[in-house]
Amino acid sequence: MSRFAGTDNYVATEDLMMAVNAAVVLGRPLLVKGEPGTGKTQLAEEVARSLQRPLYRWHIKSTTKAQQGLYEYDAVSRLRDSQLGDAKVHDIGNYIVKGRLWEAFESDVQPVLLVDEIDKADIEFPNDLLHELDRMEFYVYETRQWIKARHRPIIIITSNNEKELPDAFLRRCFFHYIRFPDATTMERIVGVHYPTLKKELLSEALTAFFKVREMPGLKKKPSTSELLDWIKLLVAEDIPPEALRSDDPKKSIPPLYGALLKNEQDVHLFEQLVFLNRRSR
Amino acid sequence: MLVPFFFKLREAAVPVSITEFLSLLQALQARVASASAEDFYYLSRACLVKDERHFDRFDRAFAAHFKGAEDLFEAMMKSIPEEWLKRMGERTLSEEEKAQIKALGGWDKLIETLKQRLAEQKERHQGGNKWIGTGGTSPFGAYGYNPEGIRIGQDESRNKSAVKVWDQREFKNLDDTVEIGTRNIKIALRKLRKFAREGAAEHLDLDSTIDSTARNAGLLDLKFVPERHNAIKVLLFLDVGGSMDYHVRVCEELFSAARSEFKHLEYFYFHNFVYEHVWKDNRRRHAEKIPTMEVMRTYGHDYKLIVVGDATMSPYEIVQPGGSIEHWNEEAGAIWMQRLTRTWPHHVWLNPEPEQRWDYTPSVQLTRELLENRMFPLTLGGLEQAIKALH
DSSP: OOOOOOBTTBOOOHHHHHHHHHHHHHTOOEEEEESTTSSHHHHHHHHHHHHTOOEEEEEOOTTOOHHHHHEEEOHHHHHHHHHHTOGGGGOGGGGEEEOHHHHHHTOSSOOEEEEEOGGGSOTTHHHHTHHHHHHSEEEETTTTEEEEOSSOOEEEEEEOSSSOOOHHHHHTSEEEEEOOOOHHHHHHHHHHHOTTOOHHHHHHHHHHHHHHHTOTTOSSOOOHHHHHHHHHHHHHHTOOGGGGOTTSGGGOSOTTGGGTOOSHHHHHHHHHHHHHHHHHO | OHHHHHHHHHHTTOOOOHHHHHHHHHHHHTTOSOSOHHHHHHHHHHHHOOSGGGHHHHHHHHHHHHTTTGGGSOOOOSOOHHHHHHHHHHHHOOHHHHHHHHHTTHHHHHHHHHHHHHHHOOSHHHHHHHHTTSTTTSHHHHTTOSHHHHHHHHHHHSSSTTSOHHHHOTTGGGOOSOOSOOHHHHHHHHTTOOEEEEEEEEEEOHHHHHHHHHHTTTSOOOOEEEEEEEOOEEEEEEEOSGGGGGGHHHHHHHHHHHHHHOSEEEEEEESSSOOSEEESOGGGTTTSEEEHHHHHHHSOTTSEEEEEOOOOSOTHHHHSTTOOSSSOOSSOHHHHHHHHHHHOSSEEEEEOSOGGGGGGOHHHHHHHHHTTTOEEESSHHHHHHHHHHHO
16 A cells, blocks of 8 residues: 655644545545645645545535535426427436536546635534435436445545534544644645755744744734745745845845735735834834 | 543544444554654544544543653653743743742642642633633743743643653643533524525526526526525624533523534623623733723624623622722713614523522622513523524
């Protein structure tokens, strides 16, 4: 059995690897939580890539129903077809639309199924999937057939913690909380994304980044993905590392900070703080 | 050997079930983890803990159970926390302070006590201040060993395998709510739900479909309506600190039940009585104050206001400008309370003190008058009355 150990552009911590491998070996879903932008969704992609499995994505919205992941009976088009006298109408199977879960169940090799942002859905959503995730099978009432998974898919579920998930659902999952990476891990993460980056620029950028993160009162703290964007900009603009050092009071605002702060109030607060800081010198 | 561990976890209020325990055993049998203690820790955490808020309790139980048993795994550590505490201390303490530490029995003793306290210390937000940190009563506070100090350790050595992972207790901060053993409160709160049609139109509206199909000369014309959602919005003001410490548990239960029950729930903290500032994060209450005016402007009249507090204080704190025990308030608390009740016409005050004691406390009487008797005890019965009053 191949094991997941991170990839060339995804840095996995020890505990994350353990959680993924446990989920893969035992065929249980893995629930991943963590701050936005810490690579929850990307995890599924990287697992699929490193284990060389097909990836099925199911993005959840507030209107998504559990049933839509299994299949949908398109009664409306059938009704329309019947009015138009279409011959298709006699076979109900023509109007069964497969959902992502069904597609994953039919895959020839063990697939990876990503259920993204499960907390966006209705409170009952996870409960409606208990049996399907447990037994990896479901029943299609309209055509009276049992759909069983050929291979238990590796299911990765992400959540942003907007709603609490029911206990019965949690019992069936493995759980991992992606902590915000510390400075060393962050260096490795940036390293895999921008391997040619100058060491100096990197350490200056990281210092500036963690300083911004530690500012009290930010509505949305910049996360890993924002850091990566920012560094991309810094490199593209060819900004020298010295410009990031805040020793010089005139230049104490990190350049291009718009990539880090995504919110008007935050930018405002930030500028105010910097201003105060400058005055107090 | 793992069964006692399982019960220890349950004792520590980590909600573990038999299914989860069996899946851990299954994973062990499948050799998911190698023989190292760290692997076992990660694996058991992924199997048994399903909420990051419980990570800290898990860490504590794990440390307590496997203390001394590490040799069973590969030998891995020589109790490093002392090391980095020492290192940190050498950097931050003056010579004088170092001498004082020696007088107290030296490093080893100090750290032994610190460890003991850490083990006893419960969730950070209730117990944290008491045990380590403030007031200068504990030797740790006096020498700067407040939780900040411990955080320095984290910053430094998370990935150096020297420190046992579970002993670092990195998830302390997350354990800020109780787990939901509070089904009753949820059910009571559910009565507050009000459903309204909102969002994308996706339910077939049979009546208007028939109607418009008929108008359309029999050609099908489908009509949809949005689904019904819980449209209630709740604003929760919680009194913290001081006399409220005795009611922390019931307030936490209420809070965590409310949080999972309402989509639009906003909460703010205050101390004793509401004045010109409230705050959202208790640990940063002095740094991140939110003007009450801003709250009043932000959340519309359709929010229902629920204030939770024991209203037990000196009457001056309500009626006098400058009566607050924490700061100089320009305007009396009573004026602020009137503003609140005017901004949110649907309001109640929940009081965790038993109802029969209300009459003996003048400040409770005052508050009741300010709220026109919309004060209810924080019991299931009181909650139901309160919810009736909110409608």
